[in-house]
Amino acid sequence: MTVSESEHVGLVQRACSDPDAFARLYLMHYDNVFRYCVRRLFDSHSAEDVTSTVFFKVMHNLGSFDGTAIDFRSWLLRIATNAVNDHLRDARRRTEAMKKIVKNGRAEFDMAIDCDAELLERKIMLKQALLSLKPKYQTVITLRFFENMRLTEIAACLGKKPSTVRSLLSRATAKLRKKLNAAAGGRGARQ
């Protein structure tokens, strides 16, 4: 479903008071929001929960949005980022997520029939490594490498300066690489 910039702006305006327009806007962006959430949370049920939270927030705050379609995507991802971080901020939930990953990782790996085994193993290691980072590092990594956003776009989305995002990303990638290497070493040693 593609619409022009001006159509999108009009759609956002109508969506404030017209449920049909809101439904259309929702359908246009549902997949993107879900994908972002699932890449942050590595769990489709949690991603669906957070996606629901995001769209309820969008519905209640749409009146305050007054930008372009590009701004809307950033606005949406900012709401999604906050919702994911809120979800992860609960330390207990985070610990449980980690335990679940360790417990289910092998099962998931064993169940994979159609997927490349090496890719799945990489995914499990990425989950463990990424979720052990602070949410701010997880955010920049997901926006940069999964959403393929430029530094300036990430900066706009997070409401930070590009230079701040630059240094955040630099620290985040260094930490993640270190953890991935450590995980690969450990797994290699176990095999």
Place this chain on the structure above:
Amino acid sequence: MNDNEKYIEEYVKDIPFDAPDSKHRDELKKELLNAFPKHRLQPTVRTVGVWRTIMNSRTSKLAAAAAIILAVFLALNFFDKTSGIVWAEVVKRLEDIKTGTYKIATDIKGMPGTAEGYTTHITQDVMLSYEQGAVRIDSSLQPPGGTRKSHTYILFEDSLMITVMPAQKKYLEVKISDEQMKKMDDENGDPATILKAMLEHEYTDLGRRTIDGVAAWGIEVSNPKLGRNMGPLISGGTFDEITVQLWVDEKRELPIKINATGSSKDGRVSMETVYDSFQWDIKIEPAMLKPEIPDDYELITQGKWETGNEGAEIIEILRMFVEYADGKYPASLKTATVTQALVPVFKKKFPPGSPKPSKELIARLIKIDRVGMMYTTLEKDGKDPAYYGDKVSAEEADAVLFRWKIDDNTYRVVFGDLKTEDVSVEKLAELENK
């Protein structure tokens, strides 16, 4: 891109993730549409509060016009994002609220009927339900020598206000006209009304502060006109200076505290009031909003509140000064001044143990509460009122005591002896120059 970034980019490439599930997408769509804010379906009536649910079509149109003006005003002036809070959004959020409770604690120094310098404490527990169209206010007033408790119910569908005083086993009923009911809805002092009124004036951004342990943003307005939006306790032109601070929980974007201070120019009357303990969208049992009046309670009076005849009502209040105060009128038509002048007279006339005042007299007396509001209404409606009670007494039968405009070229003049005459603008000038 540095080495680490290249490494991560390569690492994550092609990693599979779960695809969106159309079943969840459809279910969520249904949930969202079911919860779509109903006020947004009728954006033009969203600023009229409780009244929106029960207005007839004629007044609905008037209210809608007012709402459009307010919406434009808000859109032009108050989407101020620099403070971190979009205040117009807070207004909208408050208008989405279906139920709420909060407490108001007020200290009034120099309240009419008390000794000079005495501070009267008043606490009010407010419970409001826009769904049920009802408000309940449990008040506790501590004048010298005791505490007086009462429960006031404003029932919008019945256009009725009932105040029950359990300790005295008494109650009073006031029938409220449609126009007056709308006015009360506009000026009833609930947080949405106060915030909207504040946004209509120039406000100072107080920035971010921790209020009662919560990160909050605040604004402040200093303007005596705010008094009329702070509920009947503070309205009535008693205070020449009024400053209101409103703090909003940064996370929920709903009010957590409102502080107001007021003082009269002569320094005789001052007040401090705090609204807090806000709870929004909580369950309120319908029974809590229905007055239960036991059979042995005495109806002390039945009154009527109307708008449009403020001038005549003011004359009725002034008549009490002829009947009971030797024709010496109050210096101004502020509620506090009028009450201050009448209280000693009635205390003397009805000492403890004497026969009780009649229902008719009580009905007249309760109007005094609104005299300041009535005068302000005449001013607000462009009726050019003027009052000369500081110079004129009942003995000066031909001197202008009070006047207001009844149409473009005519004024109704009330003379010292309370006779009235409708005169032209030229004649009025002549009378006032005597």
